[in-house]
Amino acid sequence: MRTVESPYMNWAKLRSAAKYNLSTSGIPNFLMEDFPFEKEDLELTYGVYGYEPLIEAIAARSEVKSENVVLSFGTSMANHLAMATLTEPGCEVLIETPVYELLVSAAEYLGANVKFFERRHENAFQIDIEDVENKITDKTRLVIVTNLHNPSCAHTPDEKLRQIGMAAARVGSKVLVDEVYLDTMFEDAPRSSFHLGDNFVVTNSLTKTYGLSGLRCGWILADKDSAQKMHRLNDLFGATNVHVAERLSLIALQNLDIFRDRARRLLDTNRPLLNGFLDSRDDLETFKPAYGTTVFPRLLSSDTEKLYKLLREKYETSVVPGSFFYAADHFRIGITCDIKMLRDGLERLGAAMDDLSS
Ligand SMILES: Cc1ncc(COP(=O)(O)O)c(C=O)c1O
Numbered sequence: 168m169r170t171v172e173s174p175y176m177n178w179a180k181l182r183s184a185a186k187y188n189l190s191t192s193g194i195p196n197f198l199m200e201d202f203p204f205e206k207e208d209l210e211l212t213y214g215v216y217g218y219e220p221l222i223e224a225i226a227a228r229s230e231v232k233s234e235n236v237v238l239s240f241g242t243s244m245a246n247h248l249a250m251a252t253l254t255e256p257g258c259e260v261l262i263e264t265p266v267y268e269l270l271v272s273a274a275e276y277l278g279a280n281v282k283f284f285e286r287r288h289e290n291a292f293q294i295d296i297e298d299v300e301n302k303i304t305d306k307t308r309l310v311i312v313t314n315l316h317n318p319s320c321a322h323t324p325d326e327k328l329r330q331i332g333m334a335a336a337r338v339g340s341k342v343l344v345d346e347v348y349l350d351t352m353f354e355d356a357p358r359s360s361f362h363l364g365d366n367f368v369v370t371n372s373l374t375k376t377y378g379l380s381g382l383r384c385g386w387i388l389a390d391k392d393s394a395q396k397m398h399r400l401n402d403l404f405g406a407t408n409v410h411v412a413e414r415l416s417l418i419a420l421q422n423l424d425i426f427r428d429r430a431r432r433l434l435d436t437n438r439p440l441l442n443g444f445l446d447s448r449d450d451l452e453t454f455k456p457a458y459g460t461t462v463f464p465r466l467l468s469s470d471t472e473k474l475y476k477l478l479r480e481k482y483e484t485s486v487v488p489g490s491f492f493y494a495a496d497h498f499r500i501g502i503t504c505d506i507k508m509l510r511d512g513l514e515r516l517g518a519a520m521d522d523l524s525s
Contacts, residue, residue, distance in 0.1 A: 187485070195504070236388060314349055333364070481519065
C-alpha cells in the first residue's frame with residue numbers, strides 16, 4: 168500500500184514533548200523580539216518564482232548561479248520536490264540506513280522502490296562505497312544521503328561523496344545530499360557537495376543550525392534543467408512563497424553571524440557535557456561526532472522499549488527511539504536544549520539505565 172504518513176513526524180509533533188526533552192535536533196527557535204528587522208524591511212506580496220534578492224543571497228553563499236537555486240518550504244519540501252522531480256514510479260531509490268524516516272516515506276509515497284545501504288555503527292557510520300556501488304542498478308534514479316548524517320552526525324568527506332557520484336552517474340542517476348546539518352560544522356564546513364559533480368542535487372535550509380525553523384526558508388541546488396522542472400512542479404504544490412518570510416529570510420542571511428554565534432555557543436557548551444556522560448557509561452556504545460546536534464548510541468544493557476517507558480513514566484525525559492531511524496537497538500540524544508535541561512536530562516537517562524541494569 169502507498170505510504171501516506173510519517174510515523175516519525177507524527178511522534179515528533181505529538182508525542183516527543185517531555186519536561187526533560189532530549190529529542191530535538193534543531194537549535195532553539197529565535198524569538199521575534201531579538202530578530203534584527205524594521206517594519207519597512209517587510210512587504211506582503213511579491214512575484215511568482217521566488218524573491219530574487221533571496222535567491223541571489225542563497226546562490227552567493229552556496230557559490231552557484233541563481234538559476235541553480237529553487238526556493239522551498241524548509242528542507243522537508245525541498246526533499247519532496249527534488250524527489251518528485253528526479254524519480255518516477257517504479258524506479259529505484261537507494262537510501263542510507265539508519266535513516267531520517269521522512270526520506271523513505273516521501274520516496275515510497277512517490278511510488279519509488281526503496282533500497283537501502285547500511286552505515287554501520289562499527290564503521291563510525293561511514294558509508295561503505297563498495298556496498299553502495301553494488302546496490303546501484305540500471306533502475307536507480309536517485310541515491311540519497313544526509314551530510315551530516317541524521318541521526319549519528321557523522322560527516323562524509325567529499326572524496327566519498329564524489330565516488331558515490333561517479334557510481335550513480337554510470338547509470339544516469341542523481342545523488343541527493345541533504346545538508347541541513349552541515350552548517351553545524353561552522354568554519355570547518357566544506358563547500359556544498361553540489362560542486363562535486365554534475366549529478367549532485369542538494370537540499371538545505373535555515374531551520375536547524377540557525378534557530379529559524381519558523382521562517383521555513385529552504386532551498387534546492389540543482390542543475391539548470393532540473394531546477395526549472397522543480398519550479399514548474401512546485402506550481403502544483405504551493406504556487407508562491409510567503410513573501411514576509413522571504414524578506415525575513417534575506418535579513419537572516421545578511422546577518423547570519425548573529426544566528427551562527429548563538430548556535431556555536433550552545434553546542435560548544437553542551438558537547439563536553441554530553442561526551443562526559445557518554446564516557447561514563449559502559450552500557451552504551453557510541454560514535455562521538457565532532458560536529459552536529461545529535462548522537463546515536465546503541466544500548467547494550469537492556470531493551471530500548473523498556474528504557475523509553477521508564478524514561479517517560481518515571482523520569483519525564485524523552486529521547487528519539489531508534490526504530491524511527493530503522494535501528495531499534497539505538498536511540499538519538501539531541502543536545503540543542505539549554506545546558507540545565509541537558510544536565511538534568513542526561514542525569515535522568517543515566518538513572519533510568521541504572522534502574523534497568525539493577
Ligand atoms: C535530515 C533532515 N532533513 C530535513 C529535515 C527537515 O528540515 P526542515 O525543518 O528544514 O524542513 C530534518 C528535520 O529533522 C532532517 O533531520
